[in-house]
Amino acid sequence: MNDPLFQLDGRVVAVTGGLGQLGRQFTQTLLDRGARVAILDKRAGAVEPPEFQNASGENLLILHADILQRASLEHALALIEDRWETPNGLINNAALDSPPNSPVEENGPFETYPESSWDQVMAVNAKGVFLCCQVIGGAMAKAGRGSIVNVCSIYGLVSPDQRIYAYRETDKGPFFKPVAYSASKSSLLNLTRYLATYWAPRGVRVNCVTFGGVFNRQDEEFLKGYTARVPLGRMAREDEYNGVIVFLTSDASSYMTGSNVVLDGGWTAW
Template structure:
């Protein structure tokens, strides 16, 4: 008997939440899930952009899409967001815990380690890891009550699994300002990987799978110096395009990965293989 494996990747009739859904990668993630058949809740602090993406999804894909403004660092805001998704869609089958932030003060965010303030450290940790815990907590409560559990995918970073090569930042700029990778960013993204493994074993008996996607450097406005230096560190010889991360998300969200949990898929052009 012929088996149909292609349909395992379908998300038809499933409901998804994407936090940070209005971001550069987030918008691609939302559209990828919609293209695979999922209804999508675009969750972001930027309500205007989230609404634009929701409207674009409903124009181009035969699914439902809603935009929800949410401050993911506030437990009350996260709780209300999840309740709204359940009221609108009924179930939550997929959570892409994707949101992350830099800072309200980029000078503080990119400050040298020796001058880094504890207040700035706590701000980034609140945005990058506390919010992941809060969203997973409330969505996990919903998924536990569902017959088929669900799939949670969390976004980390290549610098959550390896240290940065600071040589690539010499003369490197992003959106017209000198940049680096702060220690707090690396520590928070390493925390995402650890949280994923914990949740994967904690909720396995409930039929909830939890995995991580770790993107490598992605094109998003870096200057030519950075792009060239970073690309020279990559076996494939270039930075990623945002759409190249989407395939891993669809795989982990779908039944094609029904026996995959607690894993970290690195979409890094081979950087971590050196």
């Protein structure tokens, strides 16, 4: 872990959604390279936190925060600054795919996709990232340094291939992967470019990472359809996005801003 190019010694990095499947991975990999990590997650306190290796009060803060609430983010930022300093890195990783307990129309035709689902998904995935950038990114700009990573998805670059979801059709009708996740994720591509140019004079870099699907014990039928669409022939392992997070938060990417790094097993290549 002692490569100066990718060294994060003492660097403070805020990871939103750090208790989720990928956020946990990012937290561990940042800790492994010497960063001090603040997890901002709305489930903090409600779920048992994962066991992080080599973590202590010195290098890990797990904070309850809702990225939809400016006051909650300001409170979290104040705690981080009080304990350490203004973050040098911000990983905008928290997101919502479909709202929990959404109505059956959630996966029905676009024409009847519920407005309430649209509002909730857009709120977390677009406005939540915007608020984190305003509050935490704003503090980083004031400090005159930092790197922001916005987490996007292949479904924000290209449309979901509805054919791989068709097997979930029931007697109630066809099954569609809904629209809001795609629309919300694609909004981050230009939020990234906007802020990259806006904050370039203040020393804050802003980039996007576009990820393909991660294996998480999906059902066989889905795996068959999904992996047939991937040139590498499989879903990502949950640790395969750690490298890009280290790259983008370290000085290895010091000349990079406004970019989108695609890690998708080749999904968007054909």
